[in-house]
Amino acid sequence: MSKLIVIPGITGAQGGSVANAYLKSRGWKVRGTTRNVSSESAKIWKAKGVEMVQANFDDINSLVAAFQNANVIFGVTDFWTIFKDEESHKRKKANQDITHYCFEVELMQAKNLADSAAQIPTLERYVFSSMANASKWSHGKFSRLYHMDSKALAVDYALSLPGLQEKFSQIQAAIYYNLPWEWGLPTTPQKQNDGSYNITAIGSGDAPIPFLDVHRDFGSCVQTVVNAAPGINFFASQNVPHGKYNQVPLEKFEELLPGGLGREFGENVLFAQQFGYEGGDPVVRPRELGVKMTTFRDYCDQTDFSRIL
Numbered sequence: 001m002s003k004l005i006v007i008p009g010i011t012g013a014q015g016g017s018v019a020n021a022y023l024k025s026r027g028w029k030v031r032g033t034t035r036n037v038s039s040e041s042a043k044i045w046k047a048k049g050v051e052m053v054q055a056n057f058d059d060i061n062s063l064v065a066a067f068q069n070a071n072v073i074f075g076v077t078d079f080w081t082i083f084k085d086e087e088s089h090k091r092k093k094a095n096q097d098i099t100h101y102c103f104e105v106e107l108m109q110a111k112n113l114a115d116s117a118a119q120i121p122t123l124e125r126y127v128f129s130s131m132a133n134a135s136k137w138s139h140g141k142f143s144r145l146y147h148m149d150s151k152a153l154a155v156d157y158a159l160s161l162p163g164l165q166e167k168f169s170q171i172q173a174a175i176y177y178n179l180p181w182e183w184g185l186p187t188t189p190q191k192q193n194d195g196s197y198n199i200t201a202i203g204s205g206d207a208p209i210p211f212l213d214v215h216r217d218f219g220s221c222v223q224t225v226v227n228a229a230p231g232i233n234f235f236a237s238q239n240v241p242h243g244k245y246n247q248v249p250l251e252k253f254e255e256l257l258p259g260g261l262g263r264e265f266g267e268n269v270l271f272a273q274q275f276g277y278e279g280g281d282p283v284v285r286p287r288e289l290g291v292k293m294t295t296f297r298d299y300c301d302q303t304d305f306s307r308i309l
């Protein structure tokens with residue numbers, strides 16, 4: 001009999017990659033959740049044979065219904081959906097930093113996912129997409145890396161739940177290769193007079209930064225975590241040497257990307273270079289479980305950059 005994986009966030013980068021990996025695997029059925037089952041992306045997954053159901057991370061009843069009969073659940077929350085939502089700016093407390101509000105909401109949503117997964121008797125593995133606890137591992141130096149700490153605290157919460165702790169593993173996604181050039185950031189390569197390209201970025205050009213081809217590799221990483229014993233903290237990354245670029249300090253990066261975005265992104269890089277992107281807990285790396293990751297060279301060879309050239 002087929003097993004069932006339920007994928008909240010299937011219309012996104014991580015969930016989509018997980019779904020593609022499982023759709024190629026014999027013996028698995030895939031159910032995806034979305035806030036809008038009529039959206040174009042929901043229809044595309046339906047056409048690929050995925051059972052699409054409506055669920056909202058804010059609504060625990062919708063999650064419990066969506067998770068029924070699951071053998072595996074892949075959980076991911078999206079800090080940036082909350083950040084971009086105009087309603088968030090209305091709902092946050094008057095003096096509250098928007099990024100702190102997003103931290104509170106993302107943590108609450110991740111707890112809803114964990115509480116719902118804990119109620120599913122058929123569940124064998126819950127894999128949650130986490131990040132390092134930046135406040136803890138930087139000893140308070142980076143105490144406002146809210147998109148990281150929210151996910152780290154969600155791990156602590158999941159591990160506190162009887163019925164879930166022994167089925168739980170986490171996976172940390174490194175920075176997506178497409179983020180610096182597809183997200184409209186200052187890191188988008190700019191053509192110079194001499195025909196070369198330069199990017200504006202933060203941090204030391206000498207320190208490697210962990211990257212990931214989220215579309216090609218993340219799904220097989222999650223599959224590997226599912227197949228391994230529980231209790232894993234898997235770091236889905238392929239280090240890339242930083243190289244030469246127009247290096248700016250954090251204050252300048254924040255000016256270029258105002259509203260909290262520049263600080264979250266900029267401090268994320270600084271934290272990674274000073275304390276390690278994945279934090280201080282022991283992690284399992286792809287090569288230890290025989291997972292081959294797309295190199296930066298291969299990513300570049302296989303990617304159409306014409307939009308920015």
Ligand SMILES: NC(=O)c1ccc[n+]([C@@H]2O[C@H](COP(=O)([O-])OP(=O)(O)OC[C@H]3O[C@@H](n4cnc5c(N)ncnc54)[C@H](OP(=O)(O)O)[C@@H]3O)[C@@H](O)[C@H]2O)c1
Nearest residue numbers: 009011012013014034035056057077078079173174175176
């Ligand atoms: N970009 C990077 O380099 C990077 C690196 C490491 C970690 N991350 C983390 O990855 C996370 C985002 O994952 P992603 O890149 O896969 O996201 P994404 O591509 O932006 O997709 C977001 C997904 O979340 C779903 N979603 C958002 N809010 C929801 C809600 N209230 N209820 C139900 N579903 C909701 C969306 O579904 P519908 O719209 O269909 O409802 C969509 O499938 C972020 O938290 C980020 O911090 C990113």
